[in-house]
Amino acid sequence: MVTTLTDARRARRIAEQVPDPELPMLTLADLGVLRDVTLAADGTVVAELTPTYSGCPAMAEMRAGVAARLAQAGYEHVEVRTVLDPPWSTDWITAEGRRKLAEHGIAPPGPAPRPSAGPVPLVLSTTRRAVPCPRCGATDTEETSRFGATSCKALWRCRACREPFEYVKEI
């Protein structure tokens, strides 16, 4: 079944290259939302996607993008499935994805908070980490808004170079 394996790998590579609609410098693989690509016995390509946030409006576009790219590459039967478990984490953004974010002036996320034993603690702002400016590297930065143009980003500004920047917040 060498041909099947090769085919599954090819399909995976194609799906991996689909750009994210909201962070187009990243592929779906960079973002960590493409969970799996397999080839069913009947030849159907099954791609699994997970939403970043429950309200992510880009989910339909991601699915359409994956289906379209695979169809274009000659796969007649494509099934794009949603997976919810485990929930997406910014820890799944690849090293390559983080590099691309920084290159585009978007501060990549730090490590996601670890699940706690017992109730999730409420952390008020004074104890939050400093986000280094993706432009000049200074750590003298401040949050201007917890939410940016998309759910996954916050707005920050750098007091050193005085430029605003976006920051992918840990989740």
Place this chain on the structure above:
Amino acid sequence: MSDDHVYMSLAEGHDDGDARWAFGTGFEDPLHGISTAVPDAVDRGELAATCLELADDALVTAQRLAEWTTRAPELEEEVALANIGLDFLGQARLLYARCGQVDGSQRGEDAYAYFRDADDFRSVRLAELPNGDFAFSMARLLVFAAWRLAHFEQLATHADPVLAAIAAKGVKEMTYHRQYAAEWVVRLGDGTDKSHRRMQAGLDQVTAHLGELFAAHDARTAVLAVLRQVTEAAGLTLPDVPPTPVGHGREGDHTAHLAPLLAELQSVARAHPEATW
């Protein structure tokens, strides 16, 4: 096939091509591809009721949050509130879809959101109250997010894998929303005399509804711990929680505010009942 253009990709994914573009993308099922099976150990009626209650809370909350758009004190807050509303809406969609799979009706999310009247909604009354002062809205979001977070933490180990997954995802979102609201409550409570006075008034108004929340899901310990932490940091006084609920939204007993909210939310869908979104 022109996948560089999202519009083309979406239109091609729809049986009617682009003729019904305005009515949606053809990817209407938010649980598409997820197993619809219900484990034998799960009581379908209870599961459906839980999904419906949580979905109705989320839909009504999302609508109130969306109403802040163009009305919030600053553009940044508008963006934040709209984003928070979107997360609630996303949760509502997933929960309605699951409800339709398990309650035997096979209804889609639209049937629940657009084609039920106020009496059929199981949301708590606190969710439907008008936005009022920004301080009231922040107090409500804090209480609501803290209460929902505690419920989701418990549901993340539910025997139904779909509800458990929705809840586990919701835990992360509610953590963010609770923090956003908590910081506003501290900022306003610890701000000027005027902001302090209005924040206290908003908090008093919201805590009057805690009885109903705790009757629906008893997260008293978790919610009160958060409220104590926040009011202490904000220099606010945490009022006593009234022992009896002010009403029973979970039984369809709503204030006069829900019907007009739904009328607006449902008007387009009801004018075009055959549309898909």
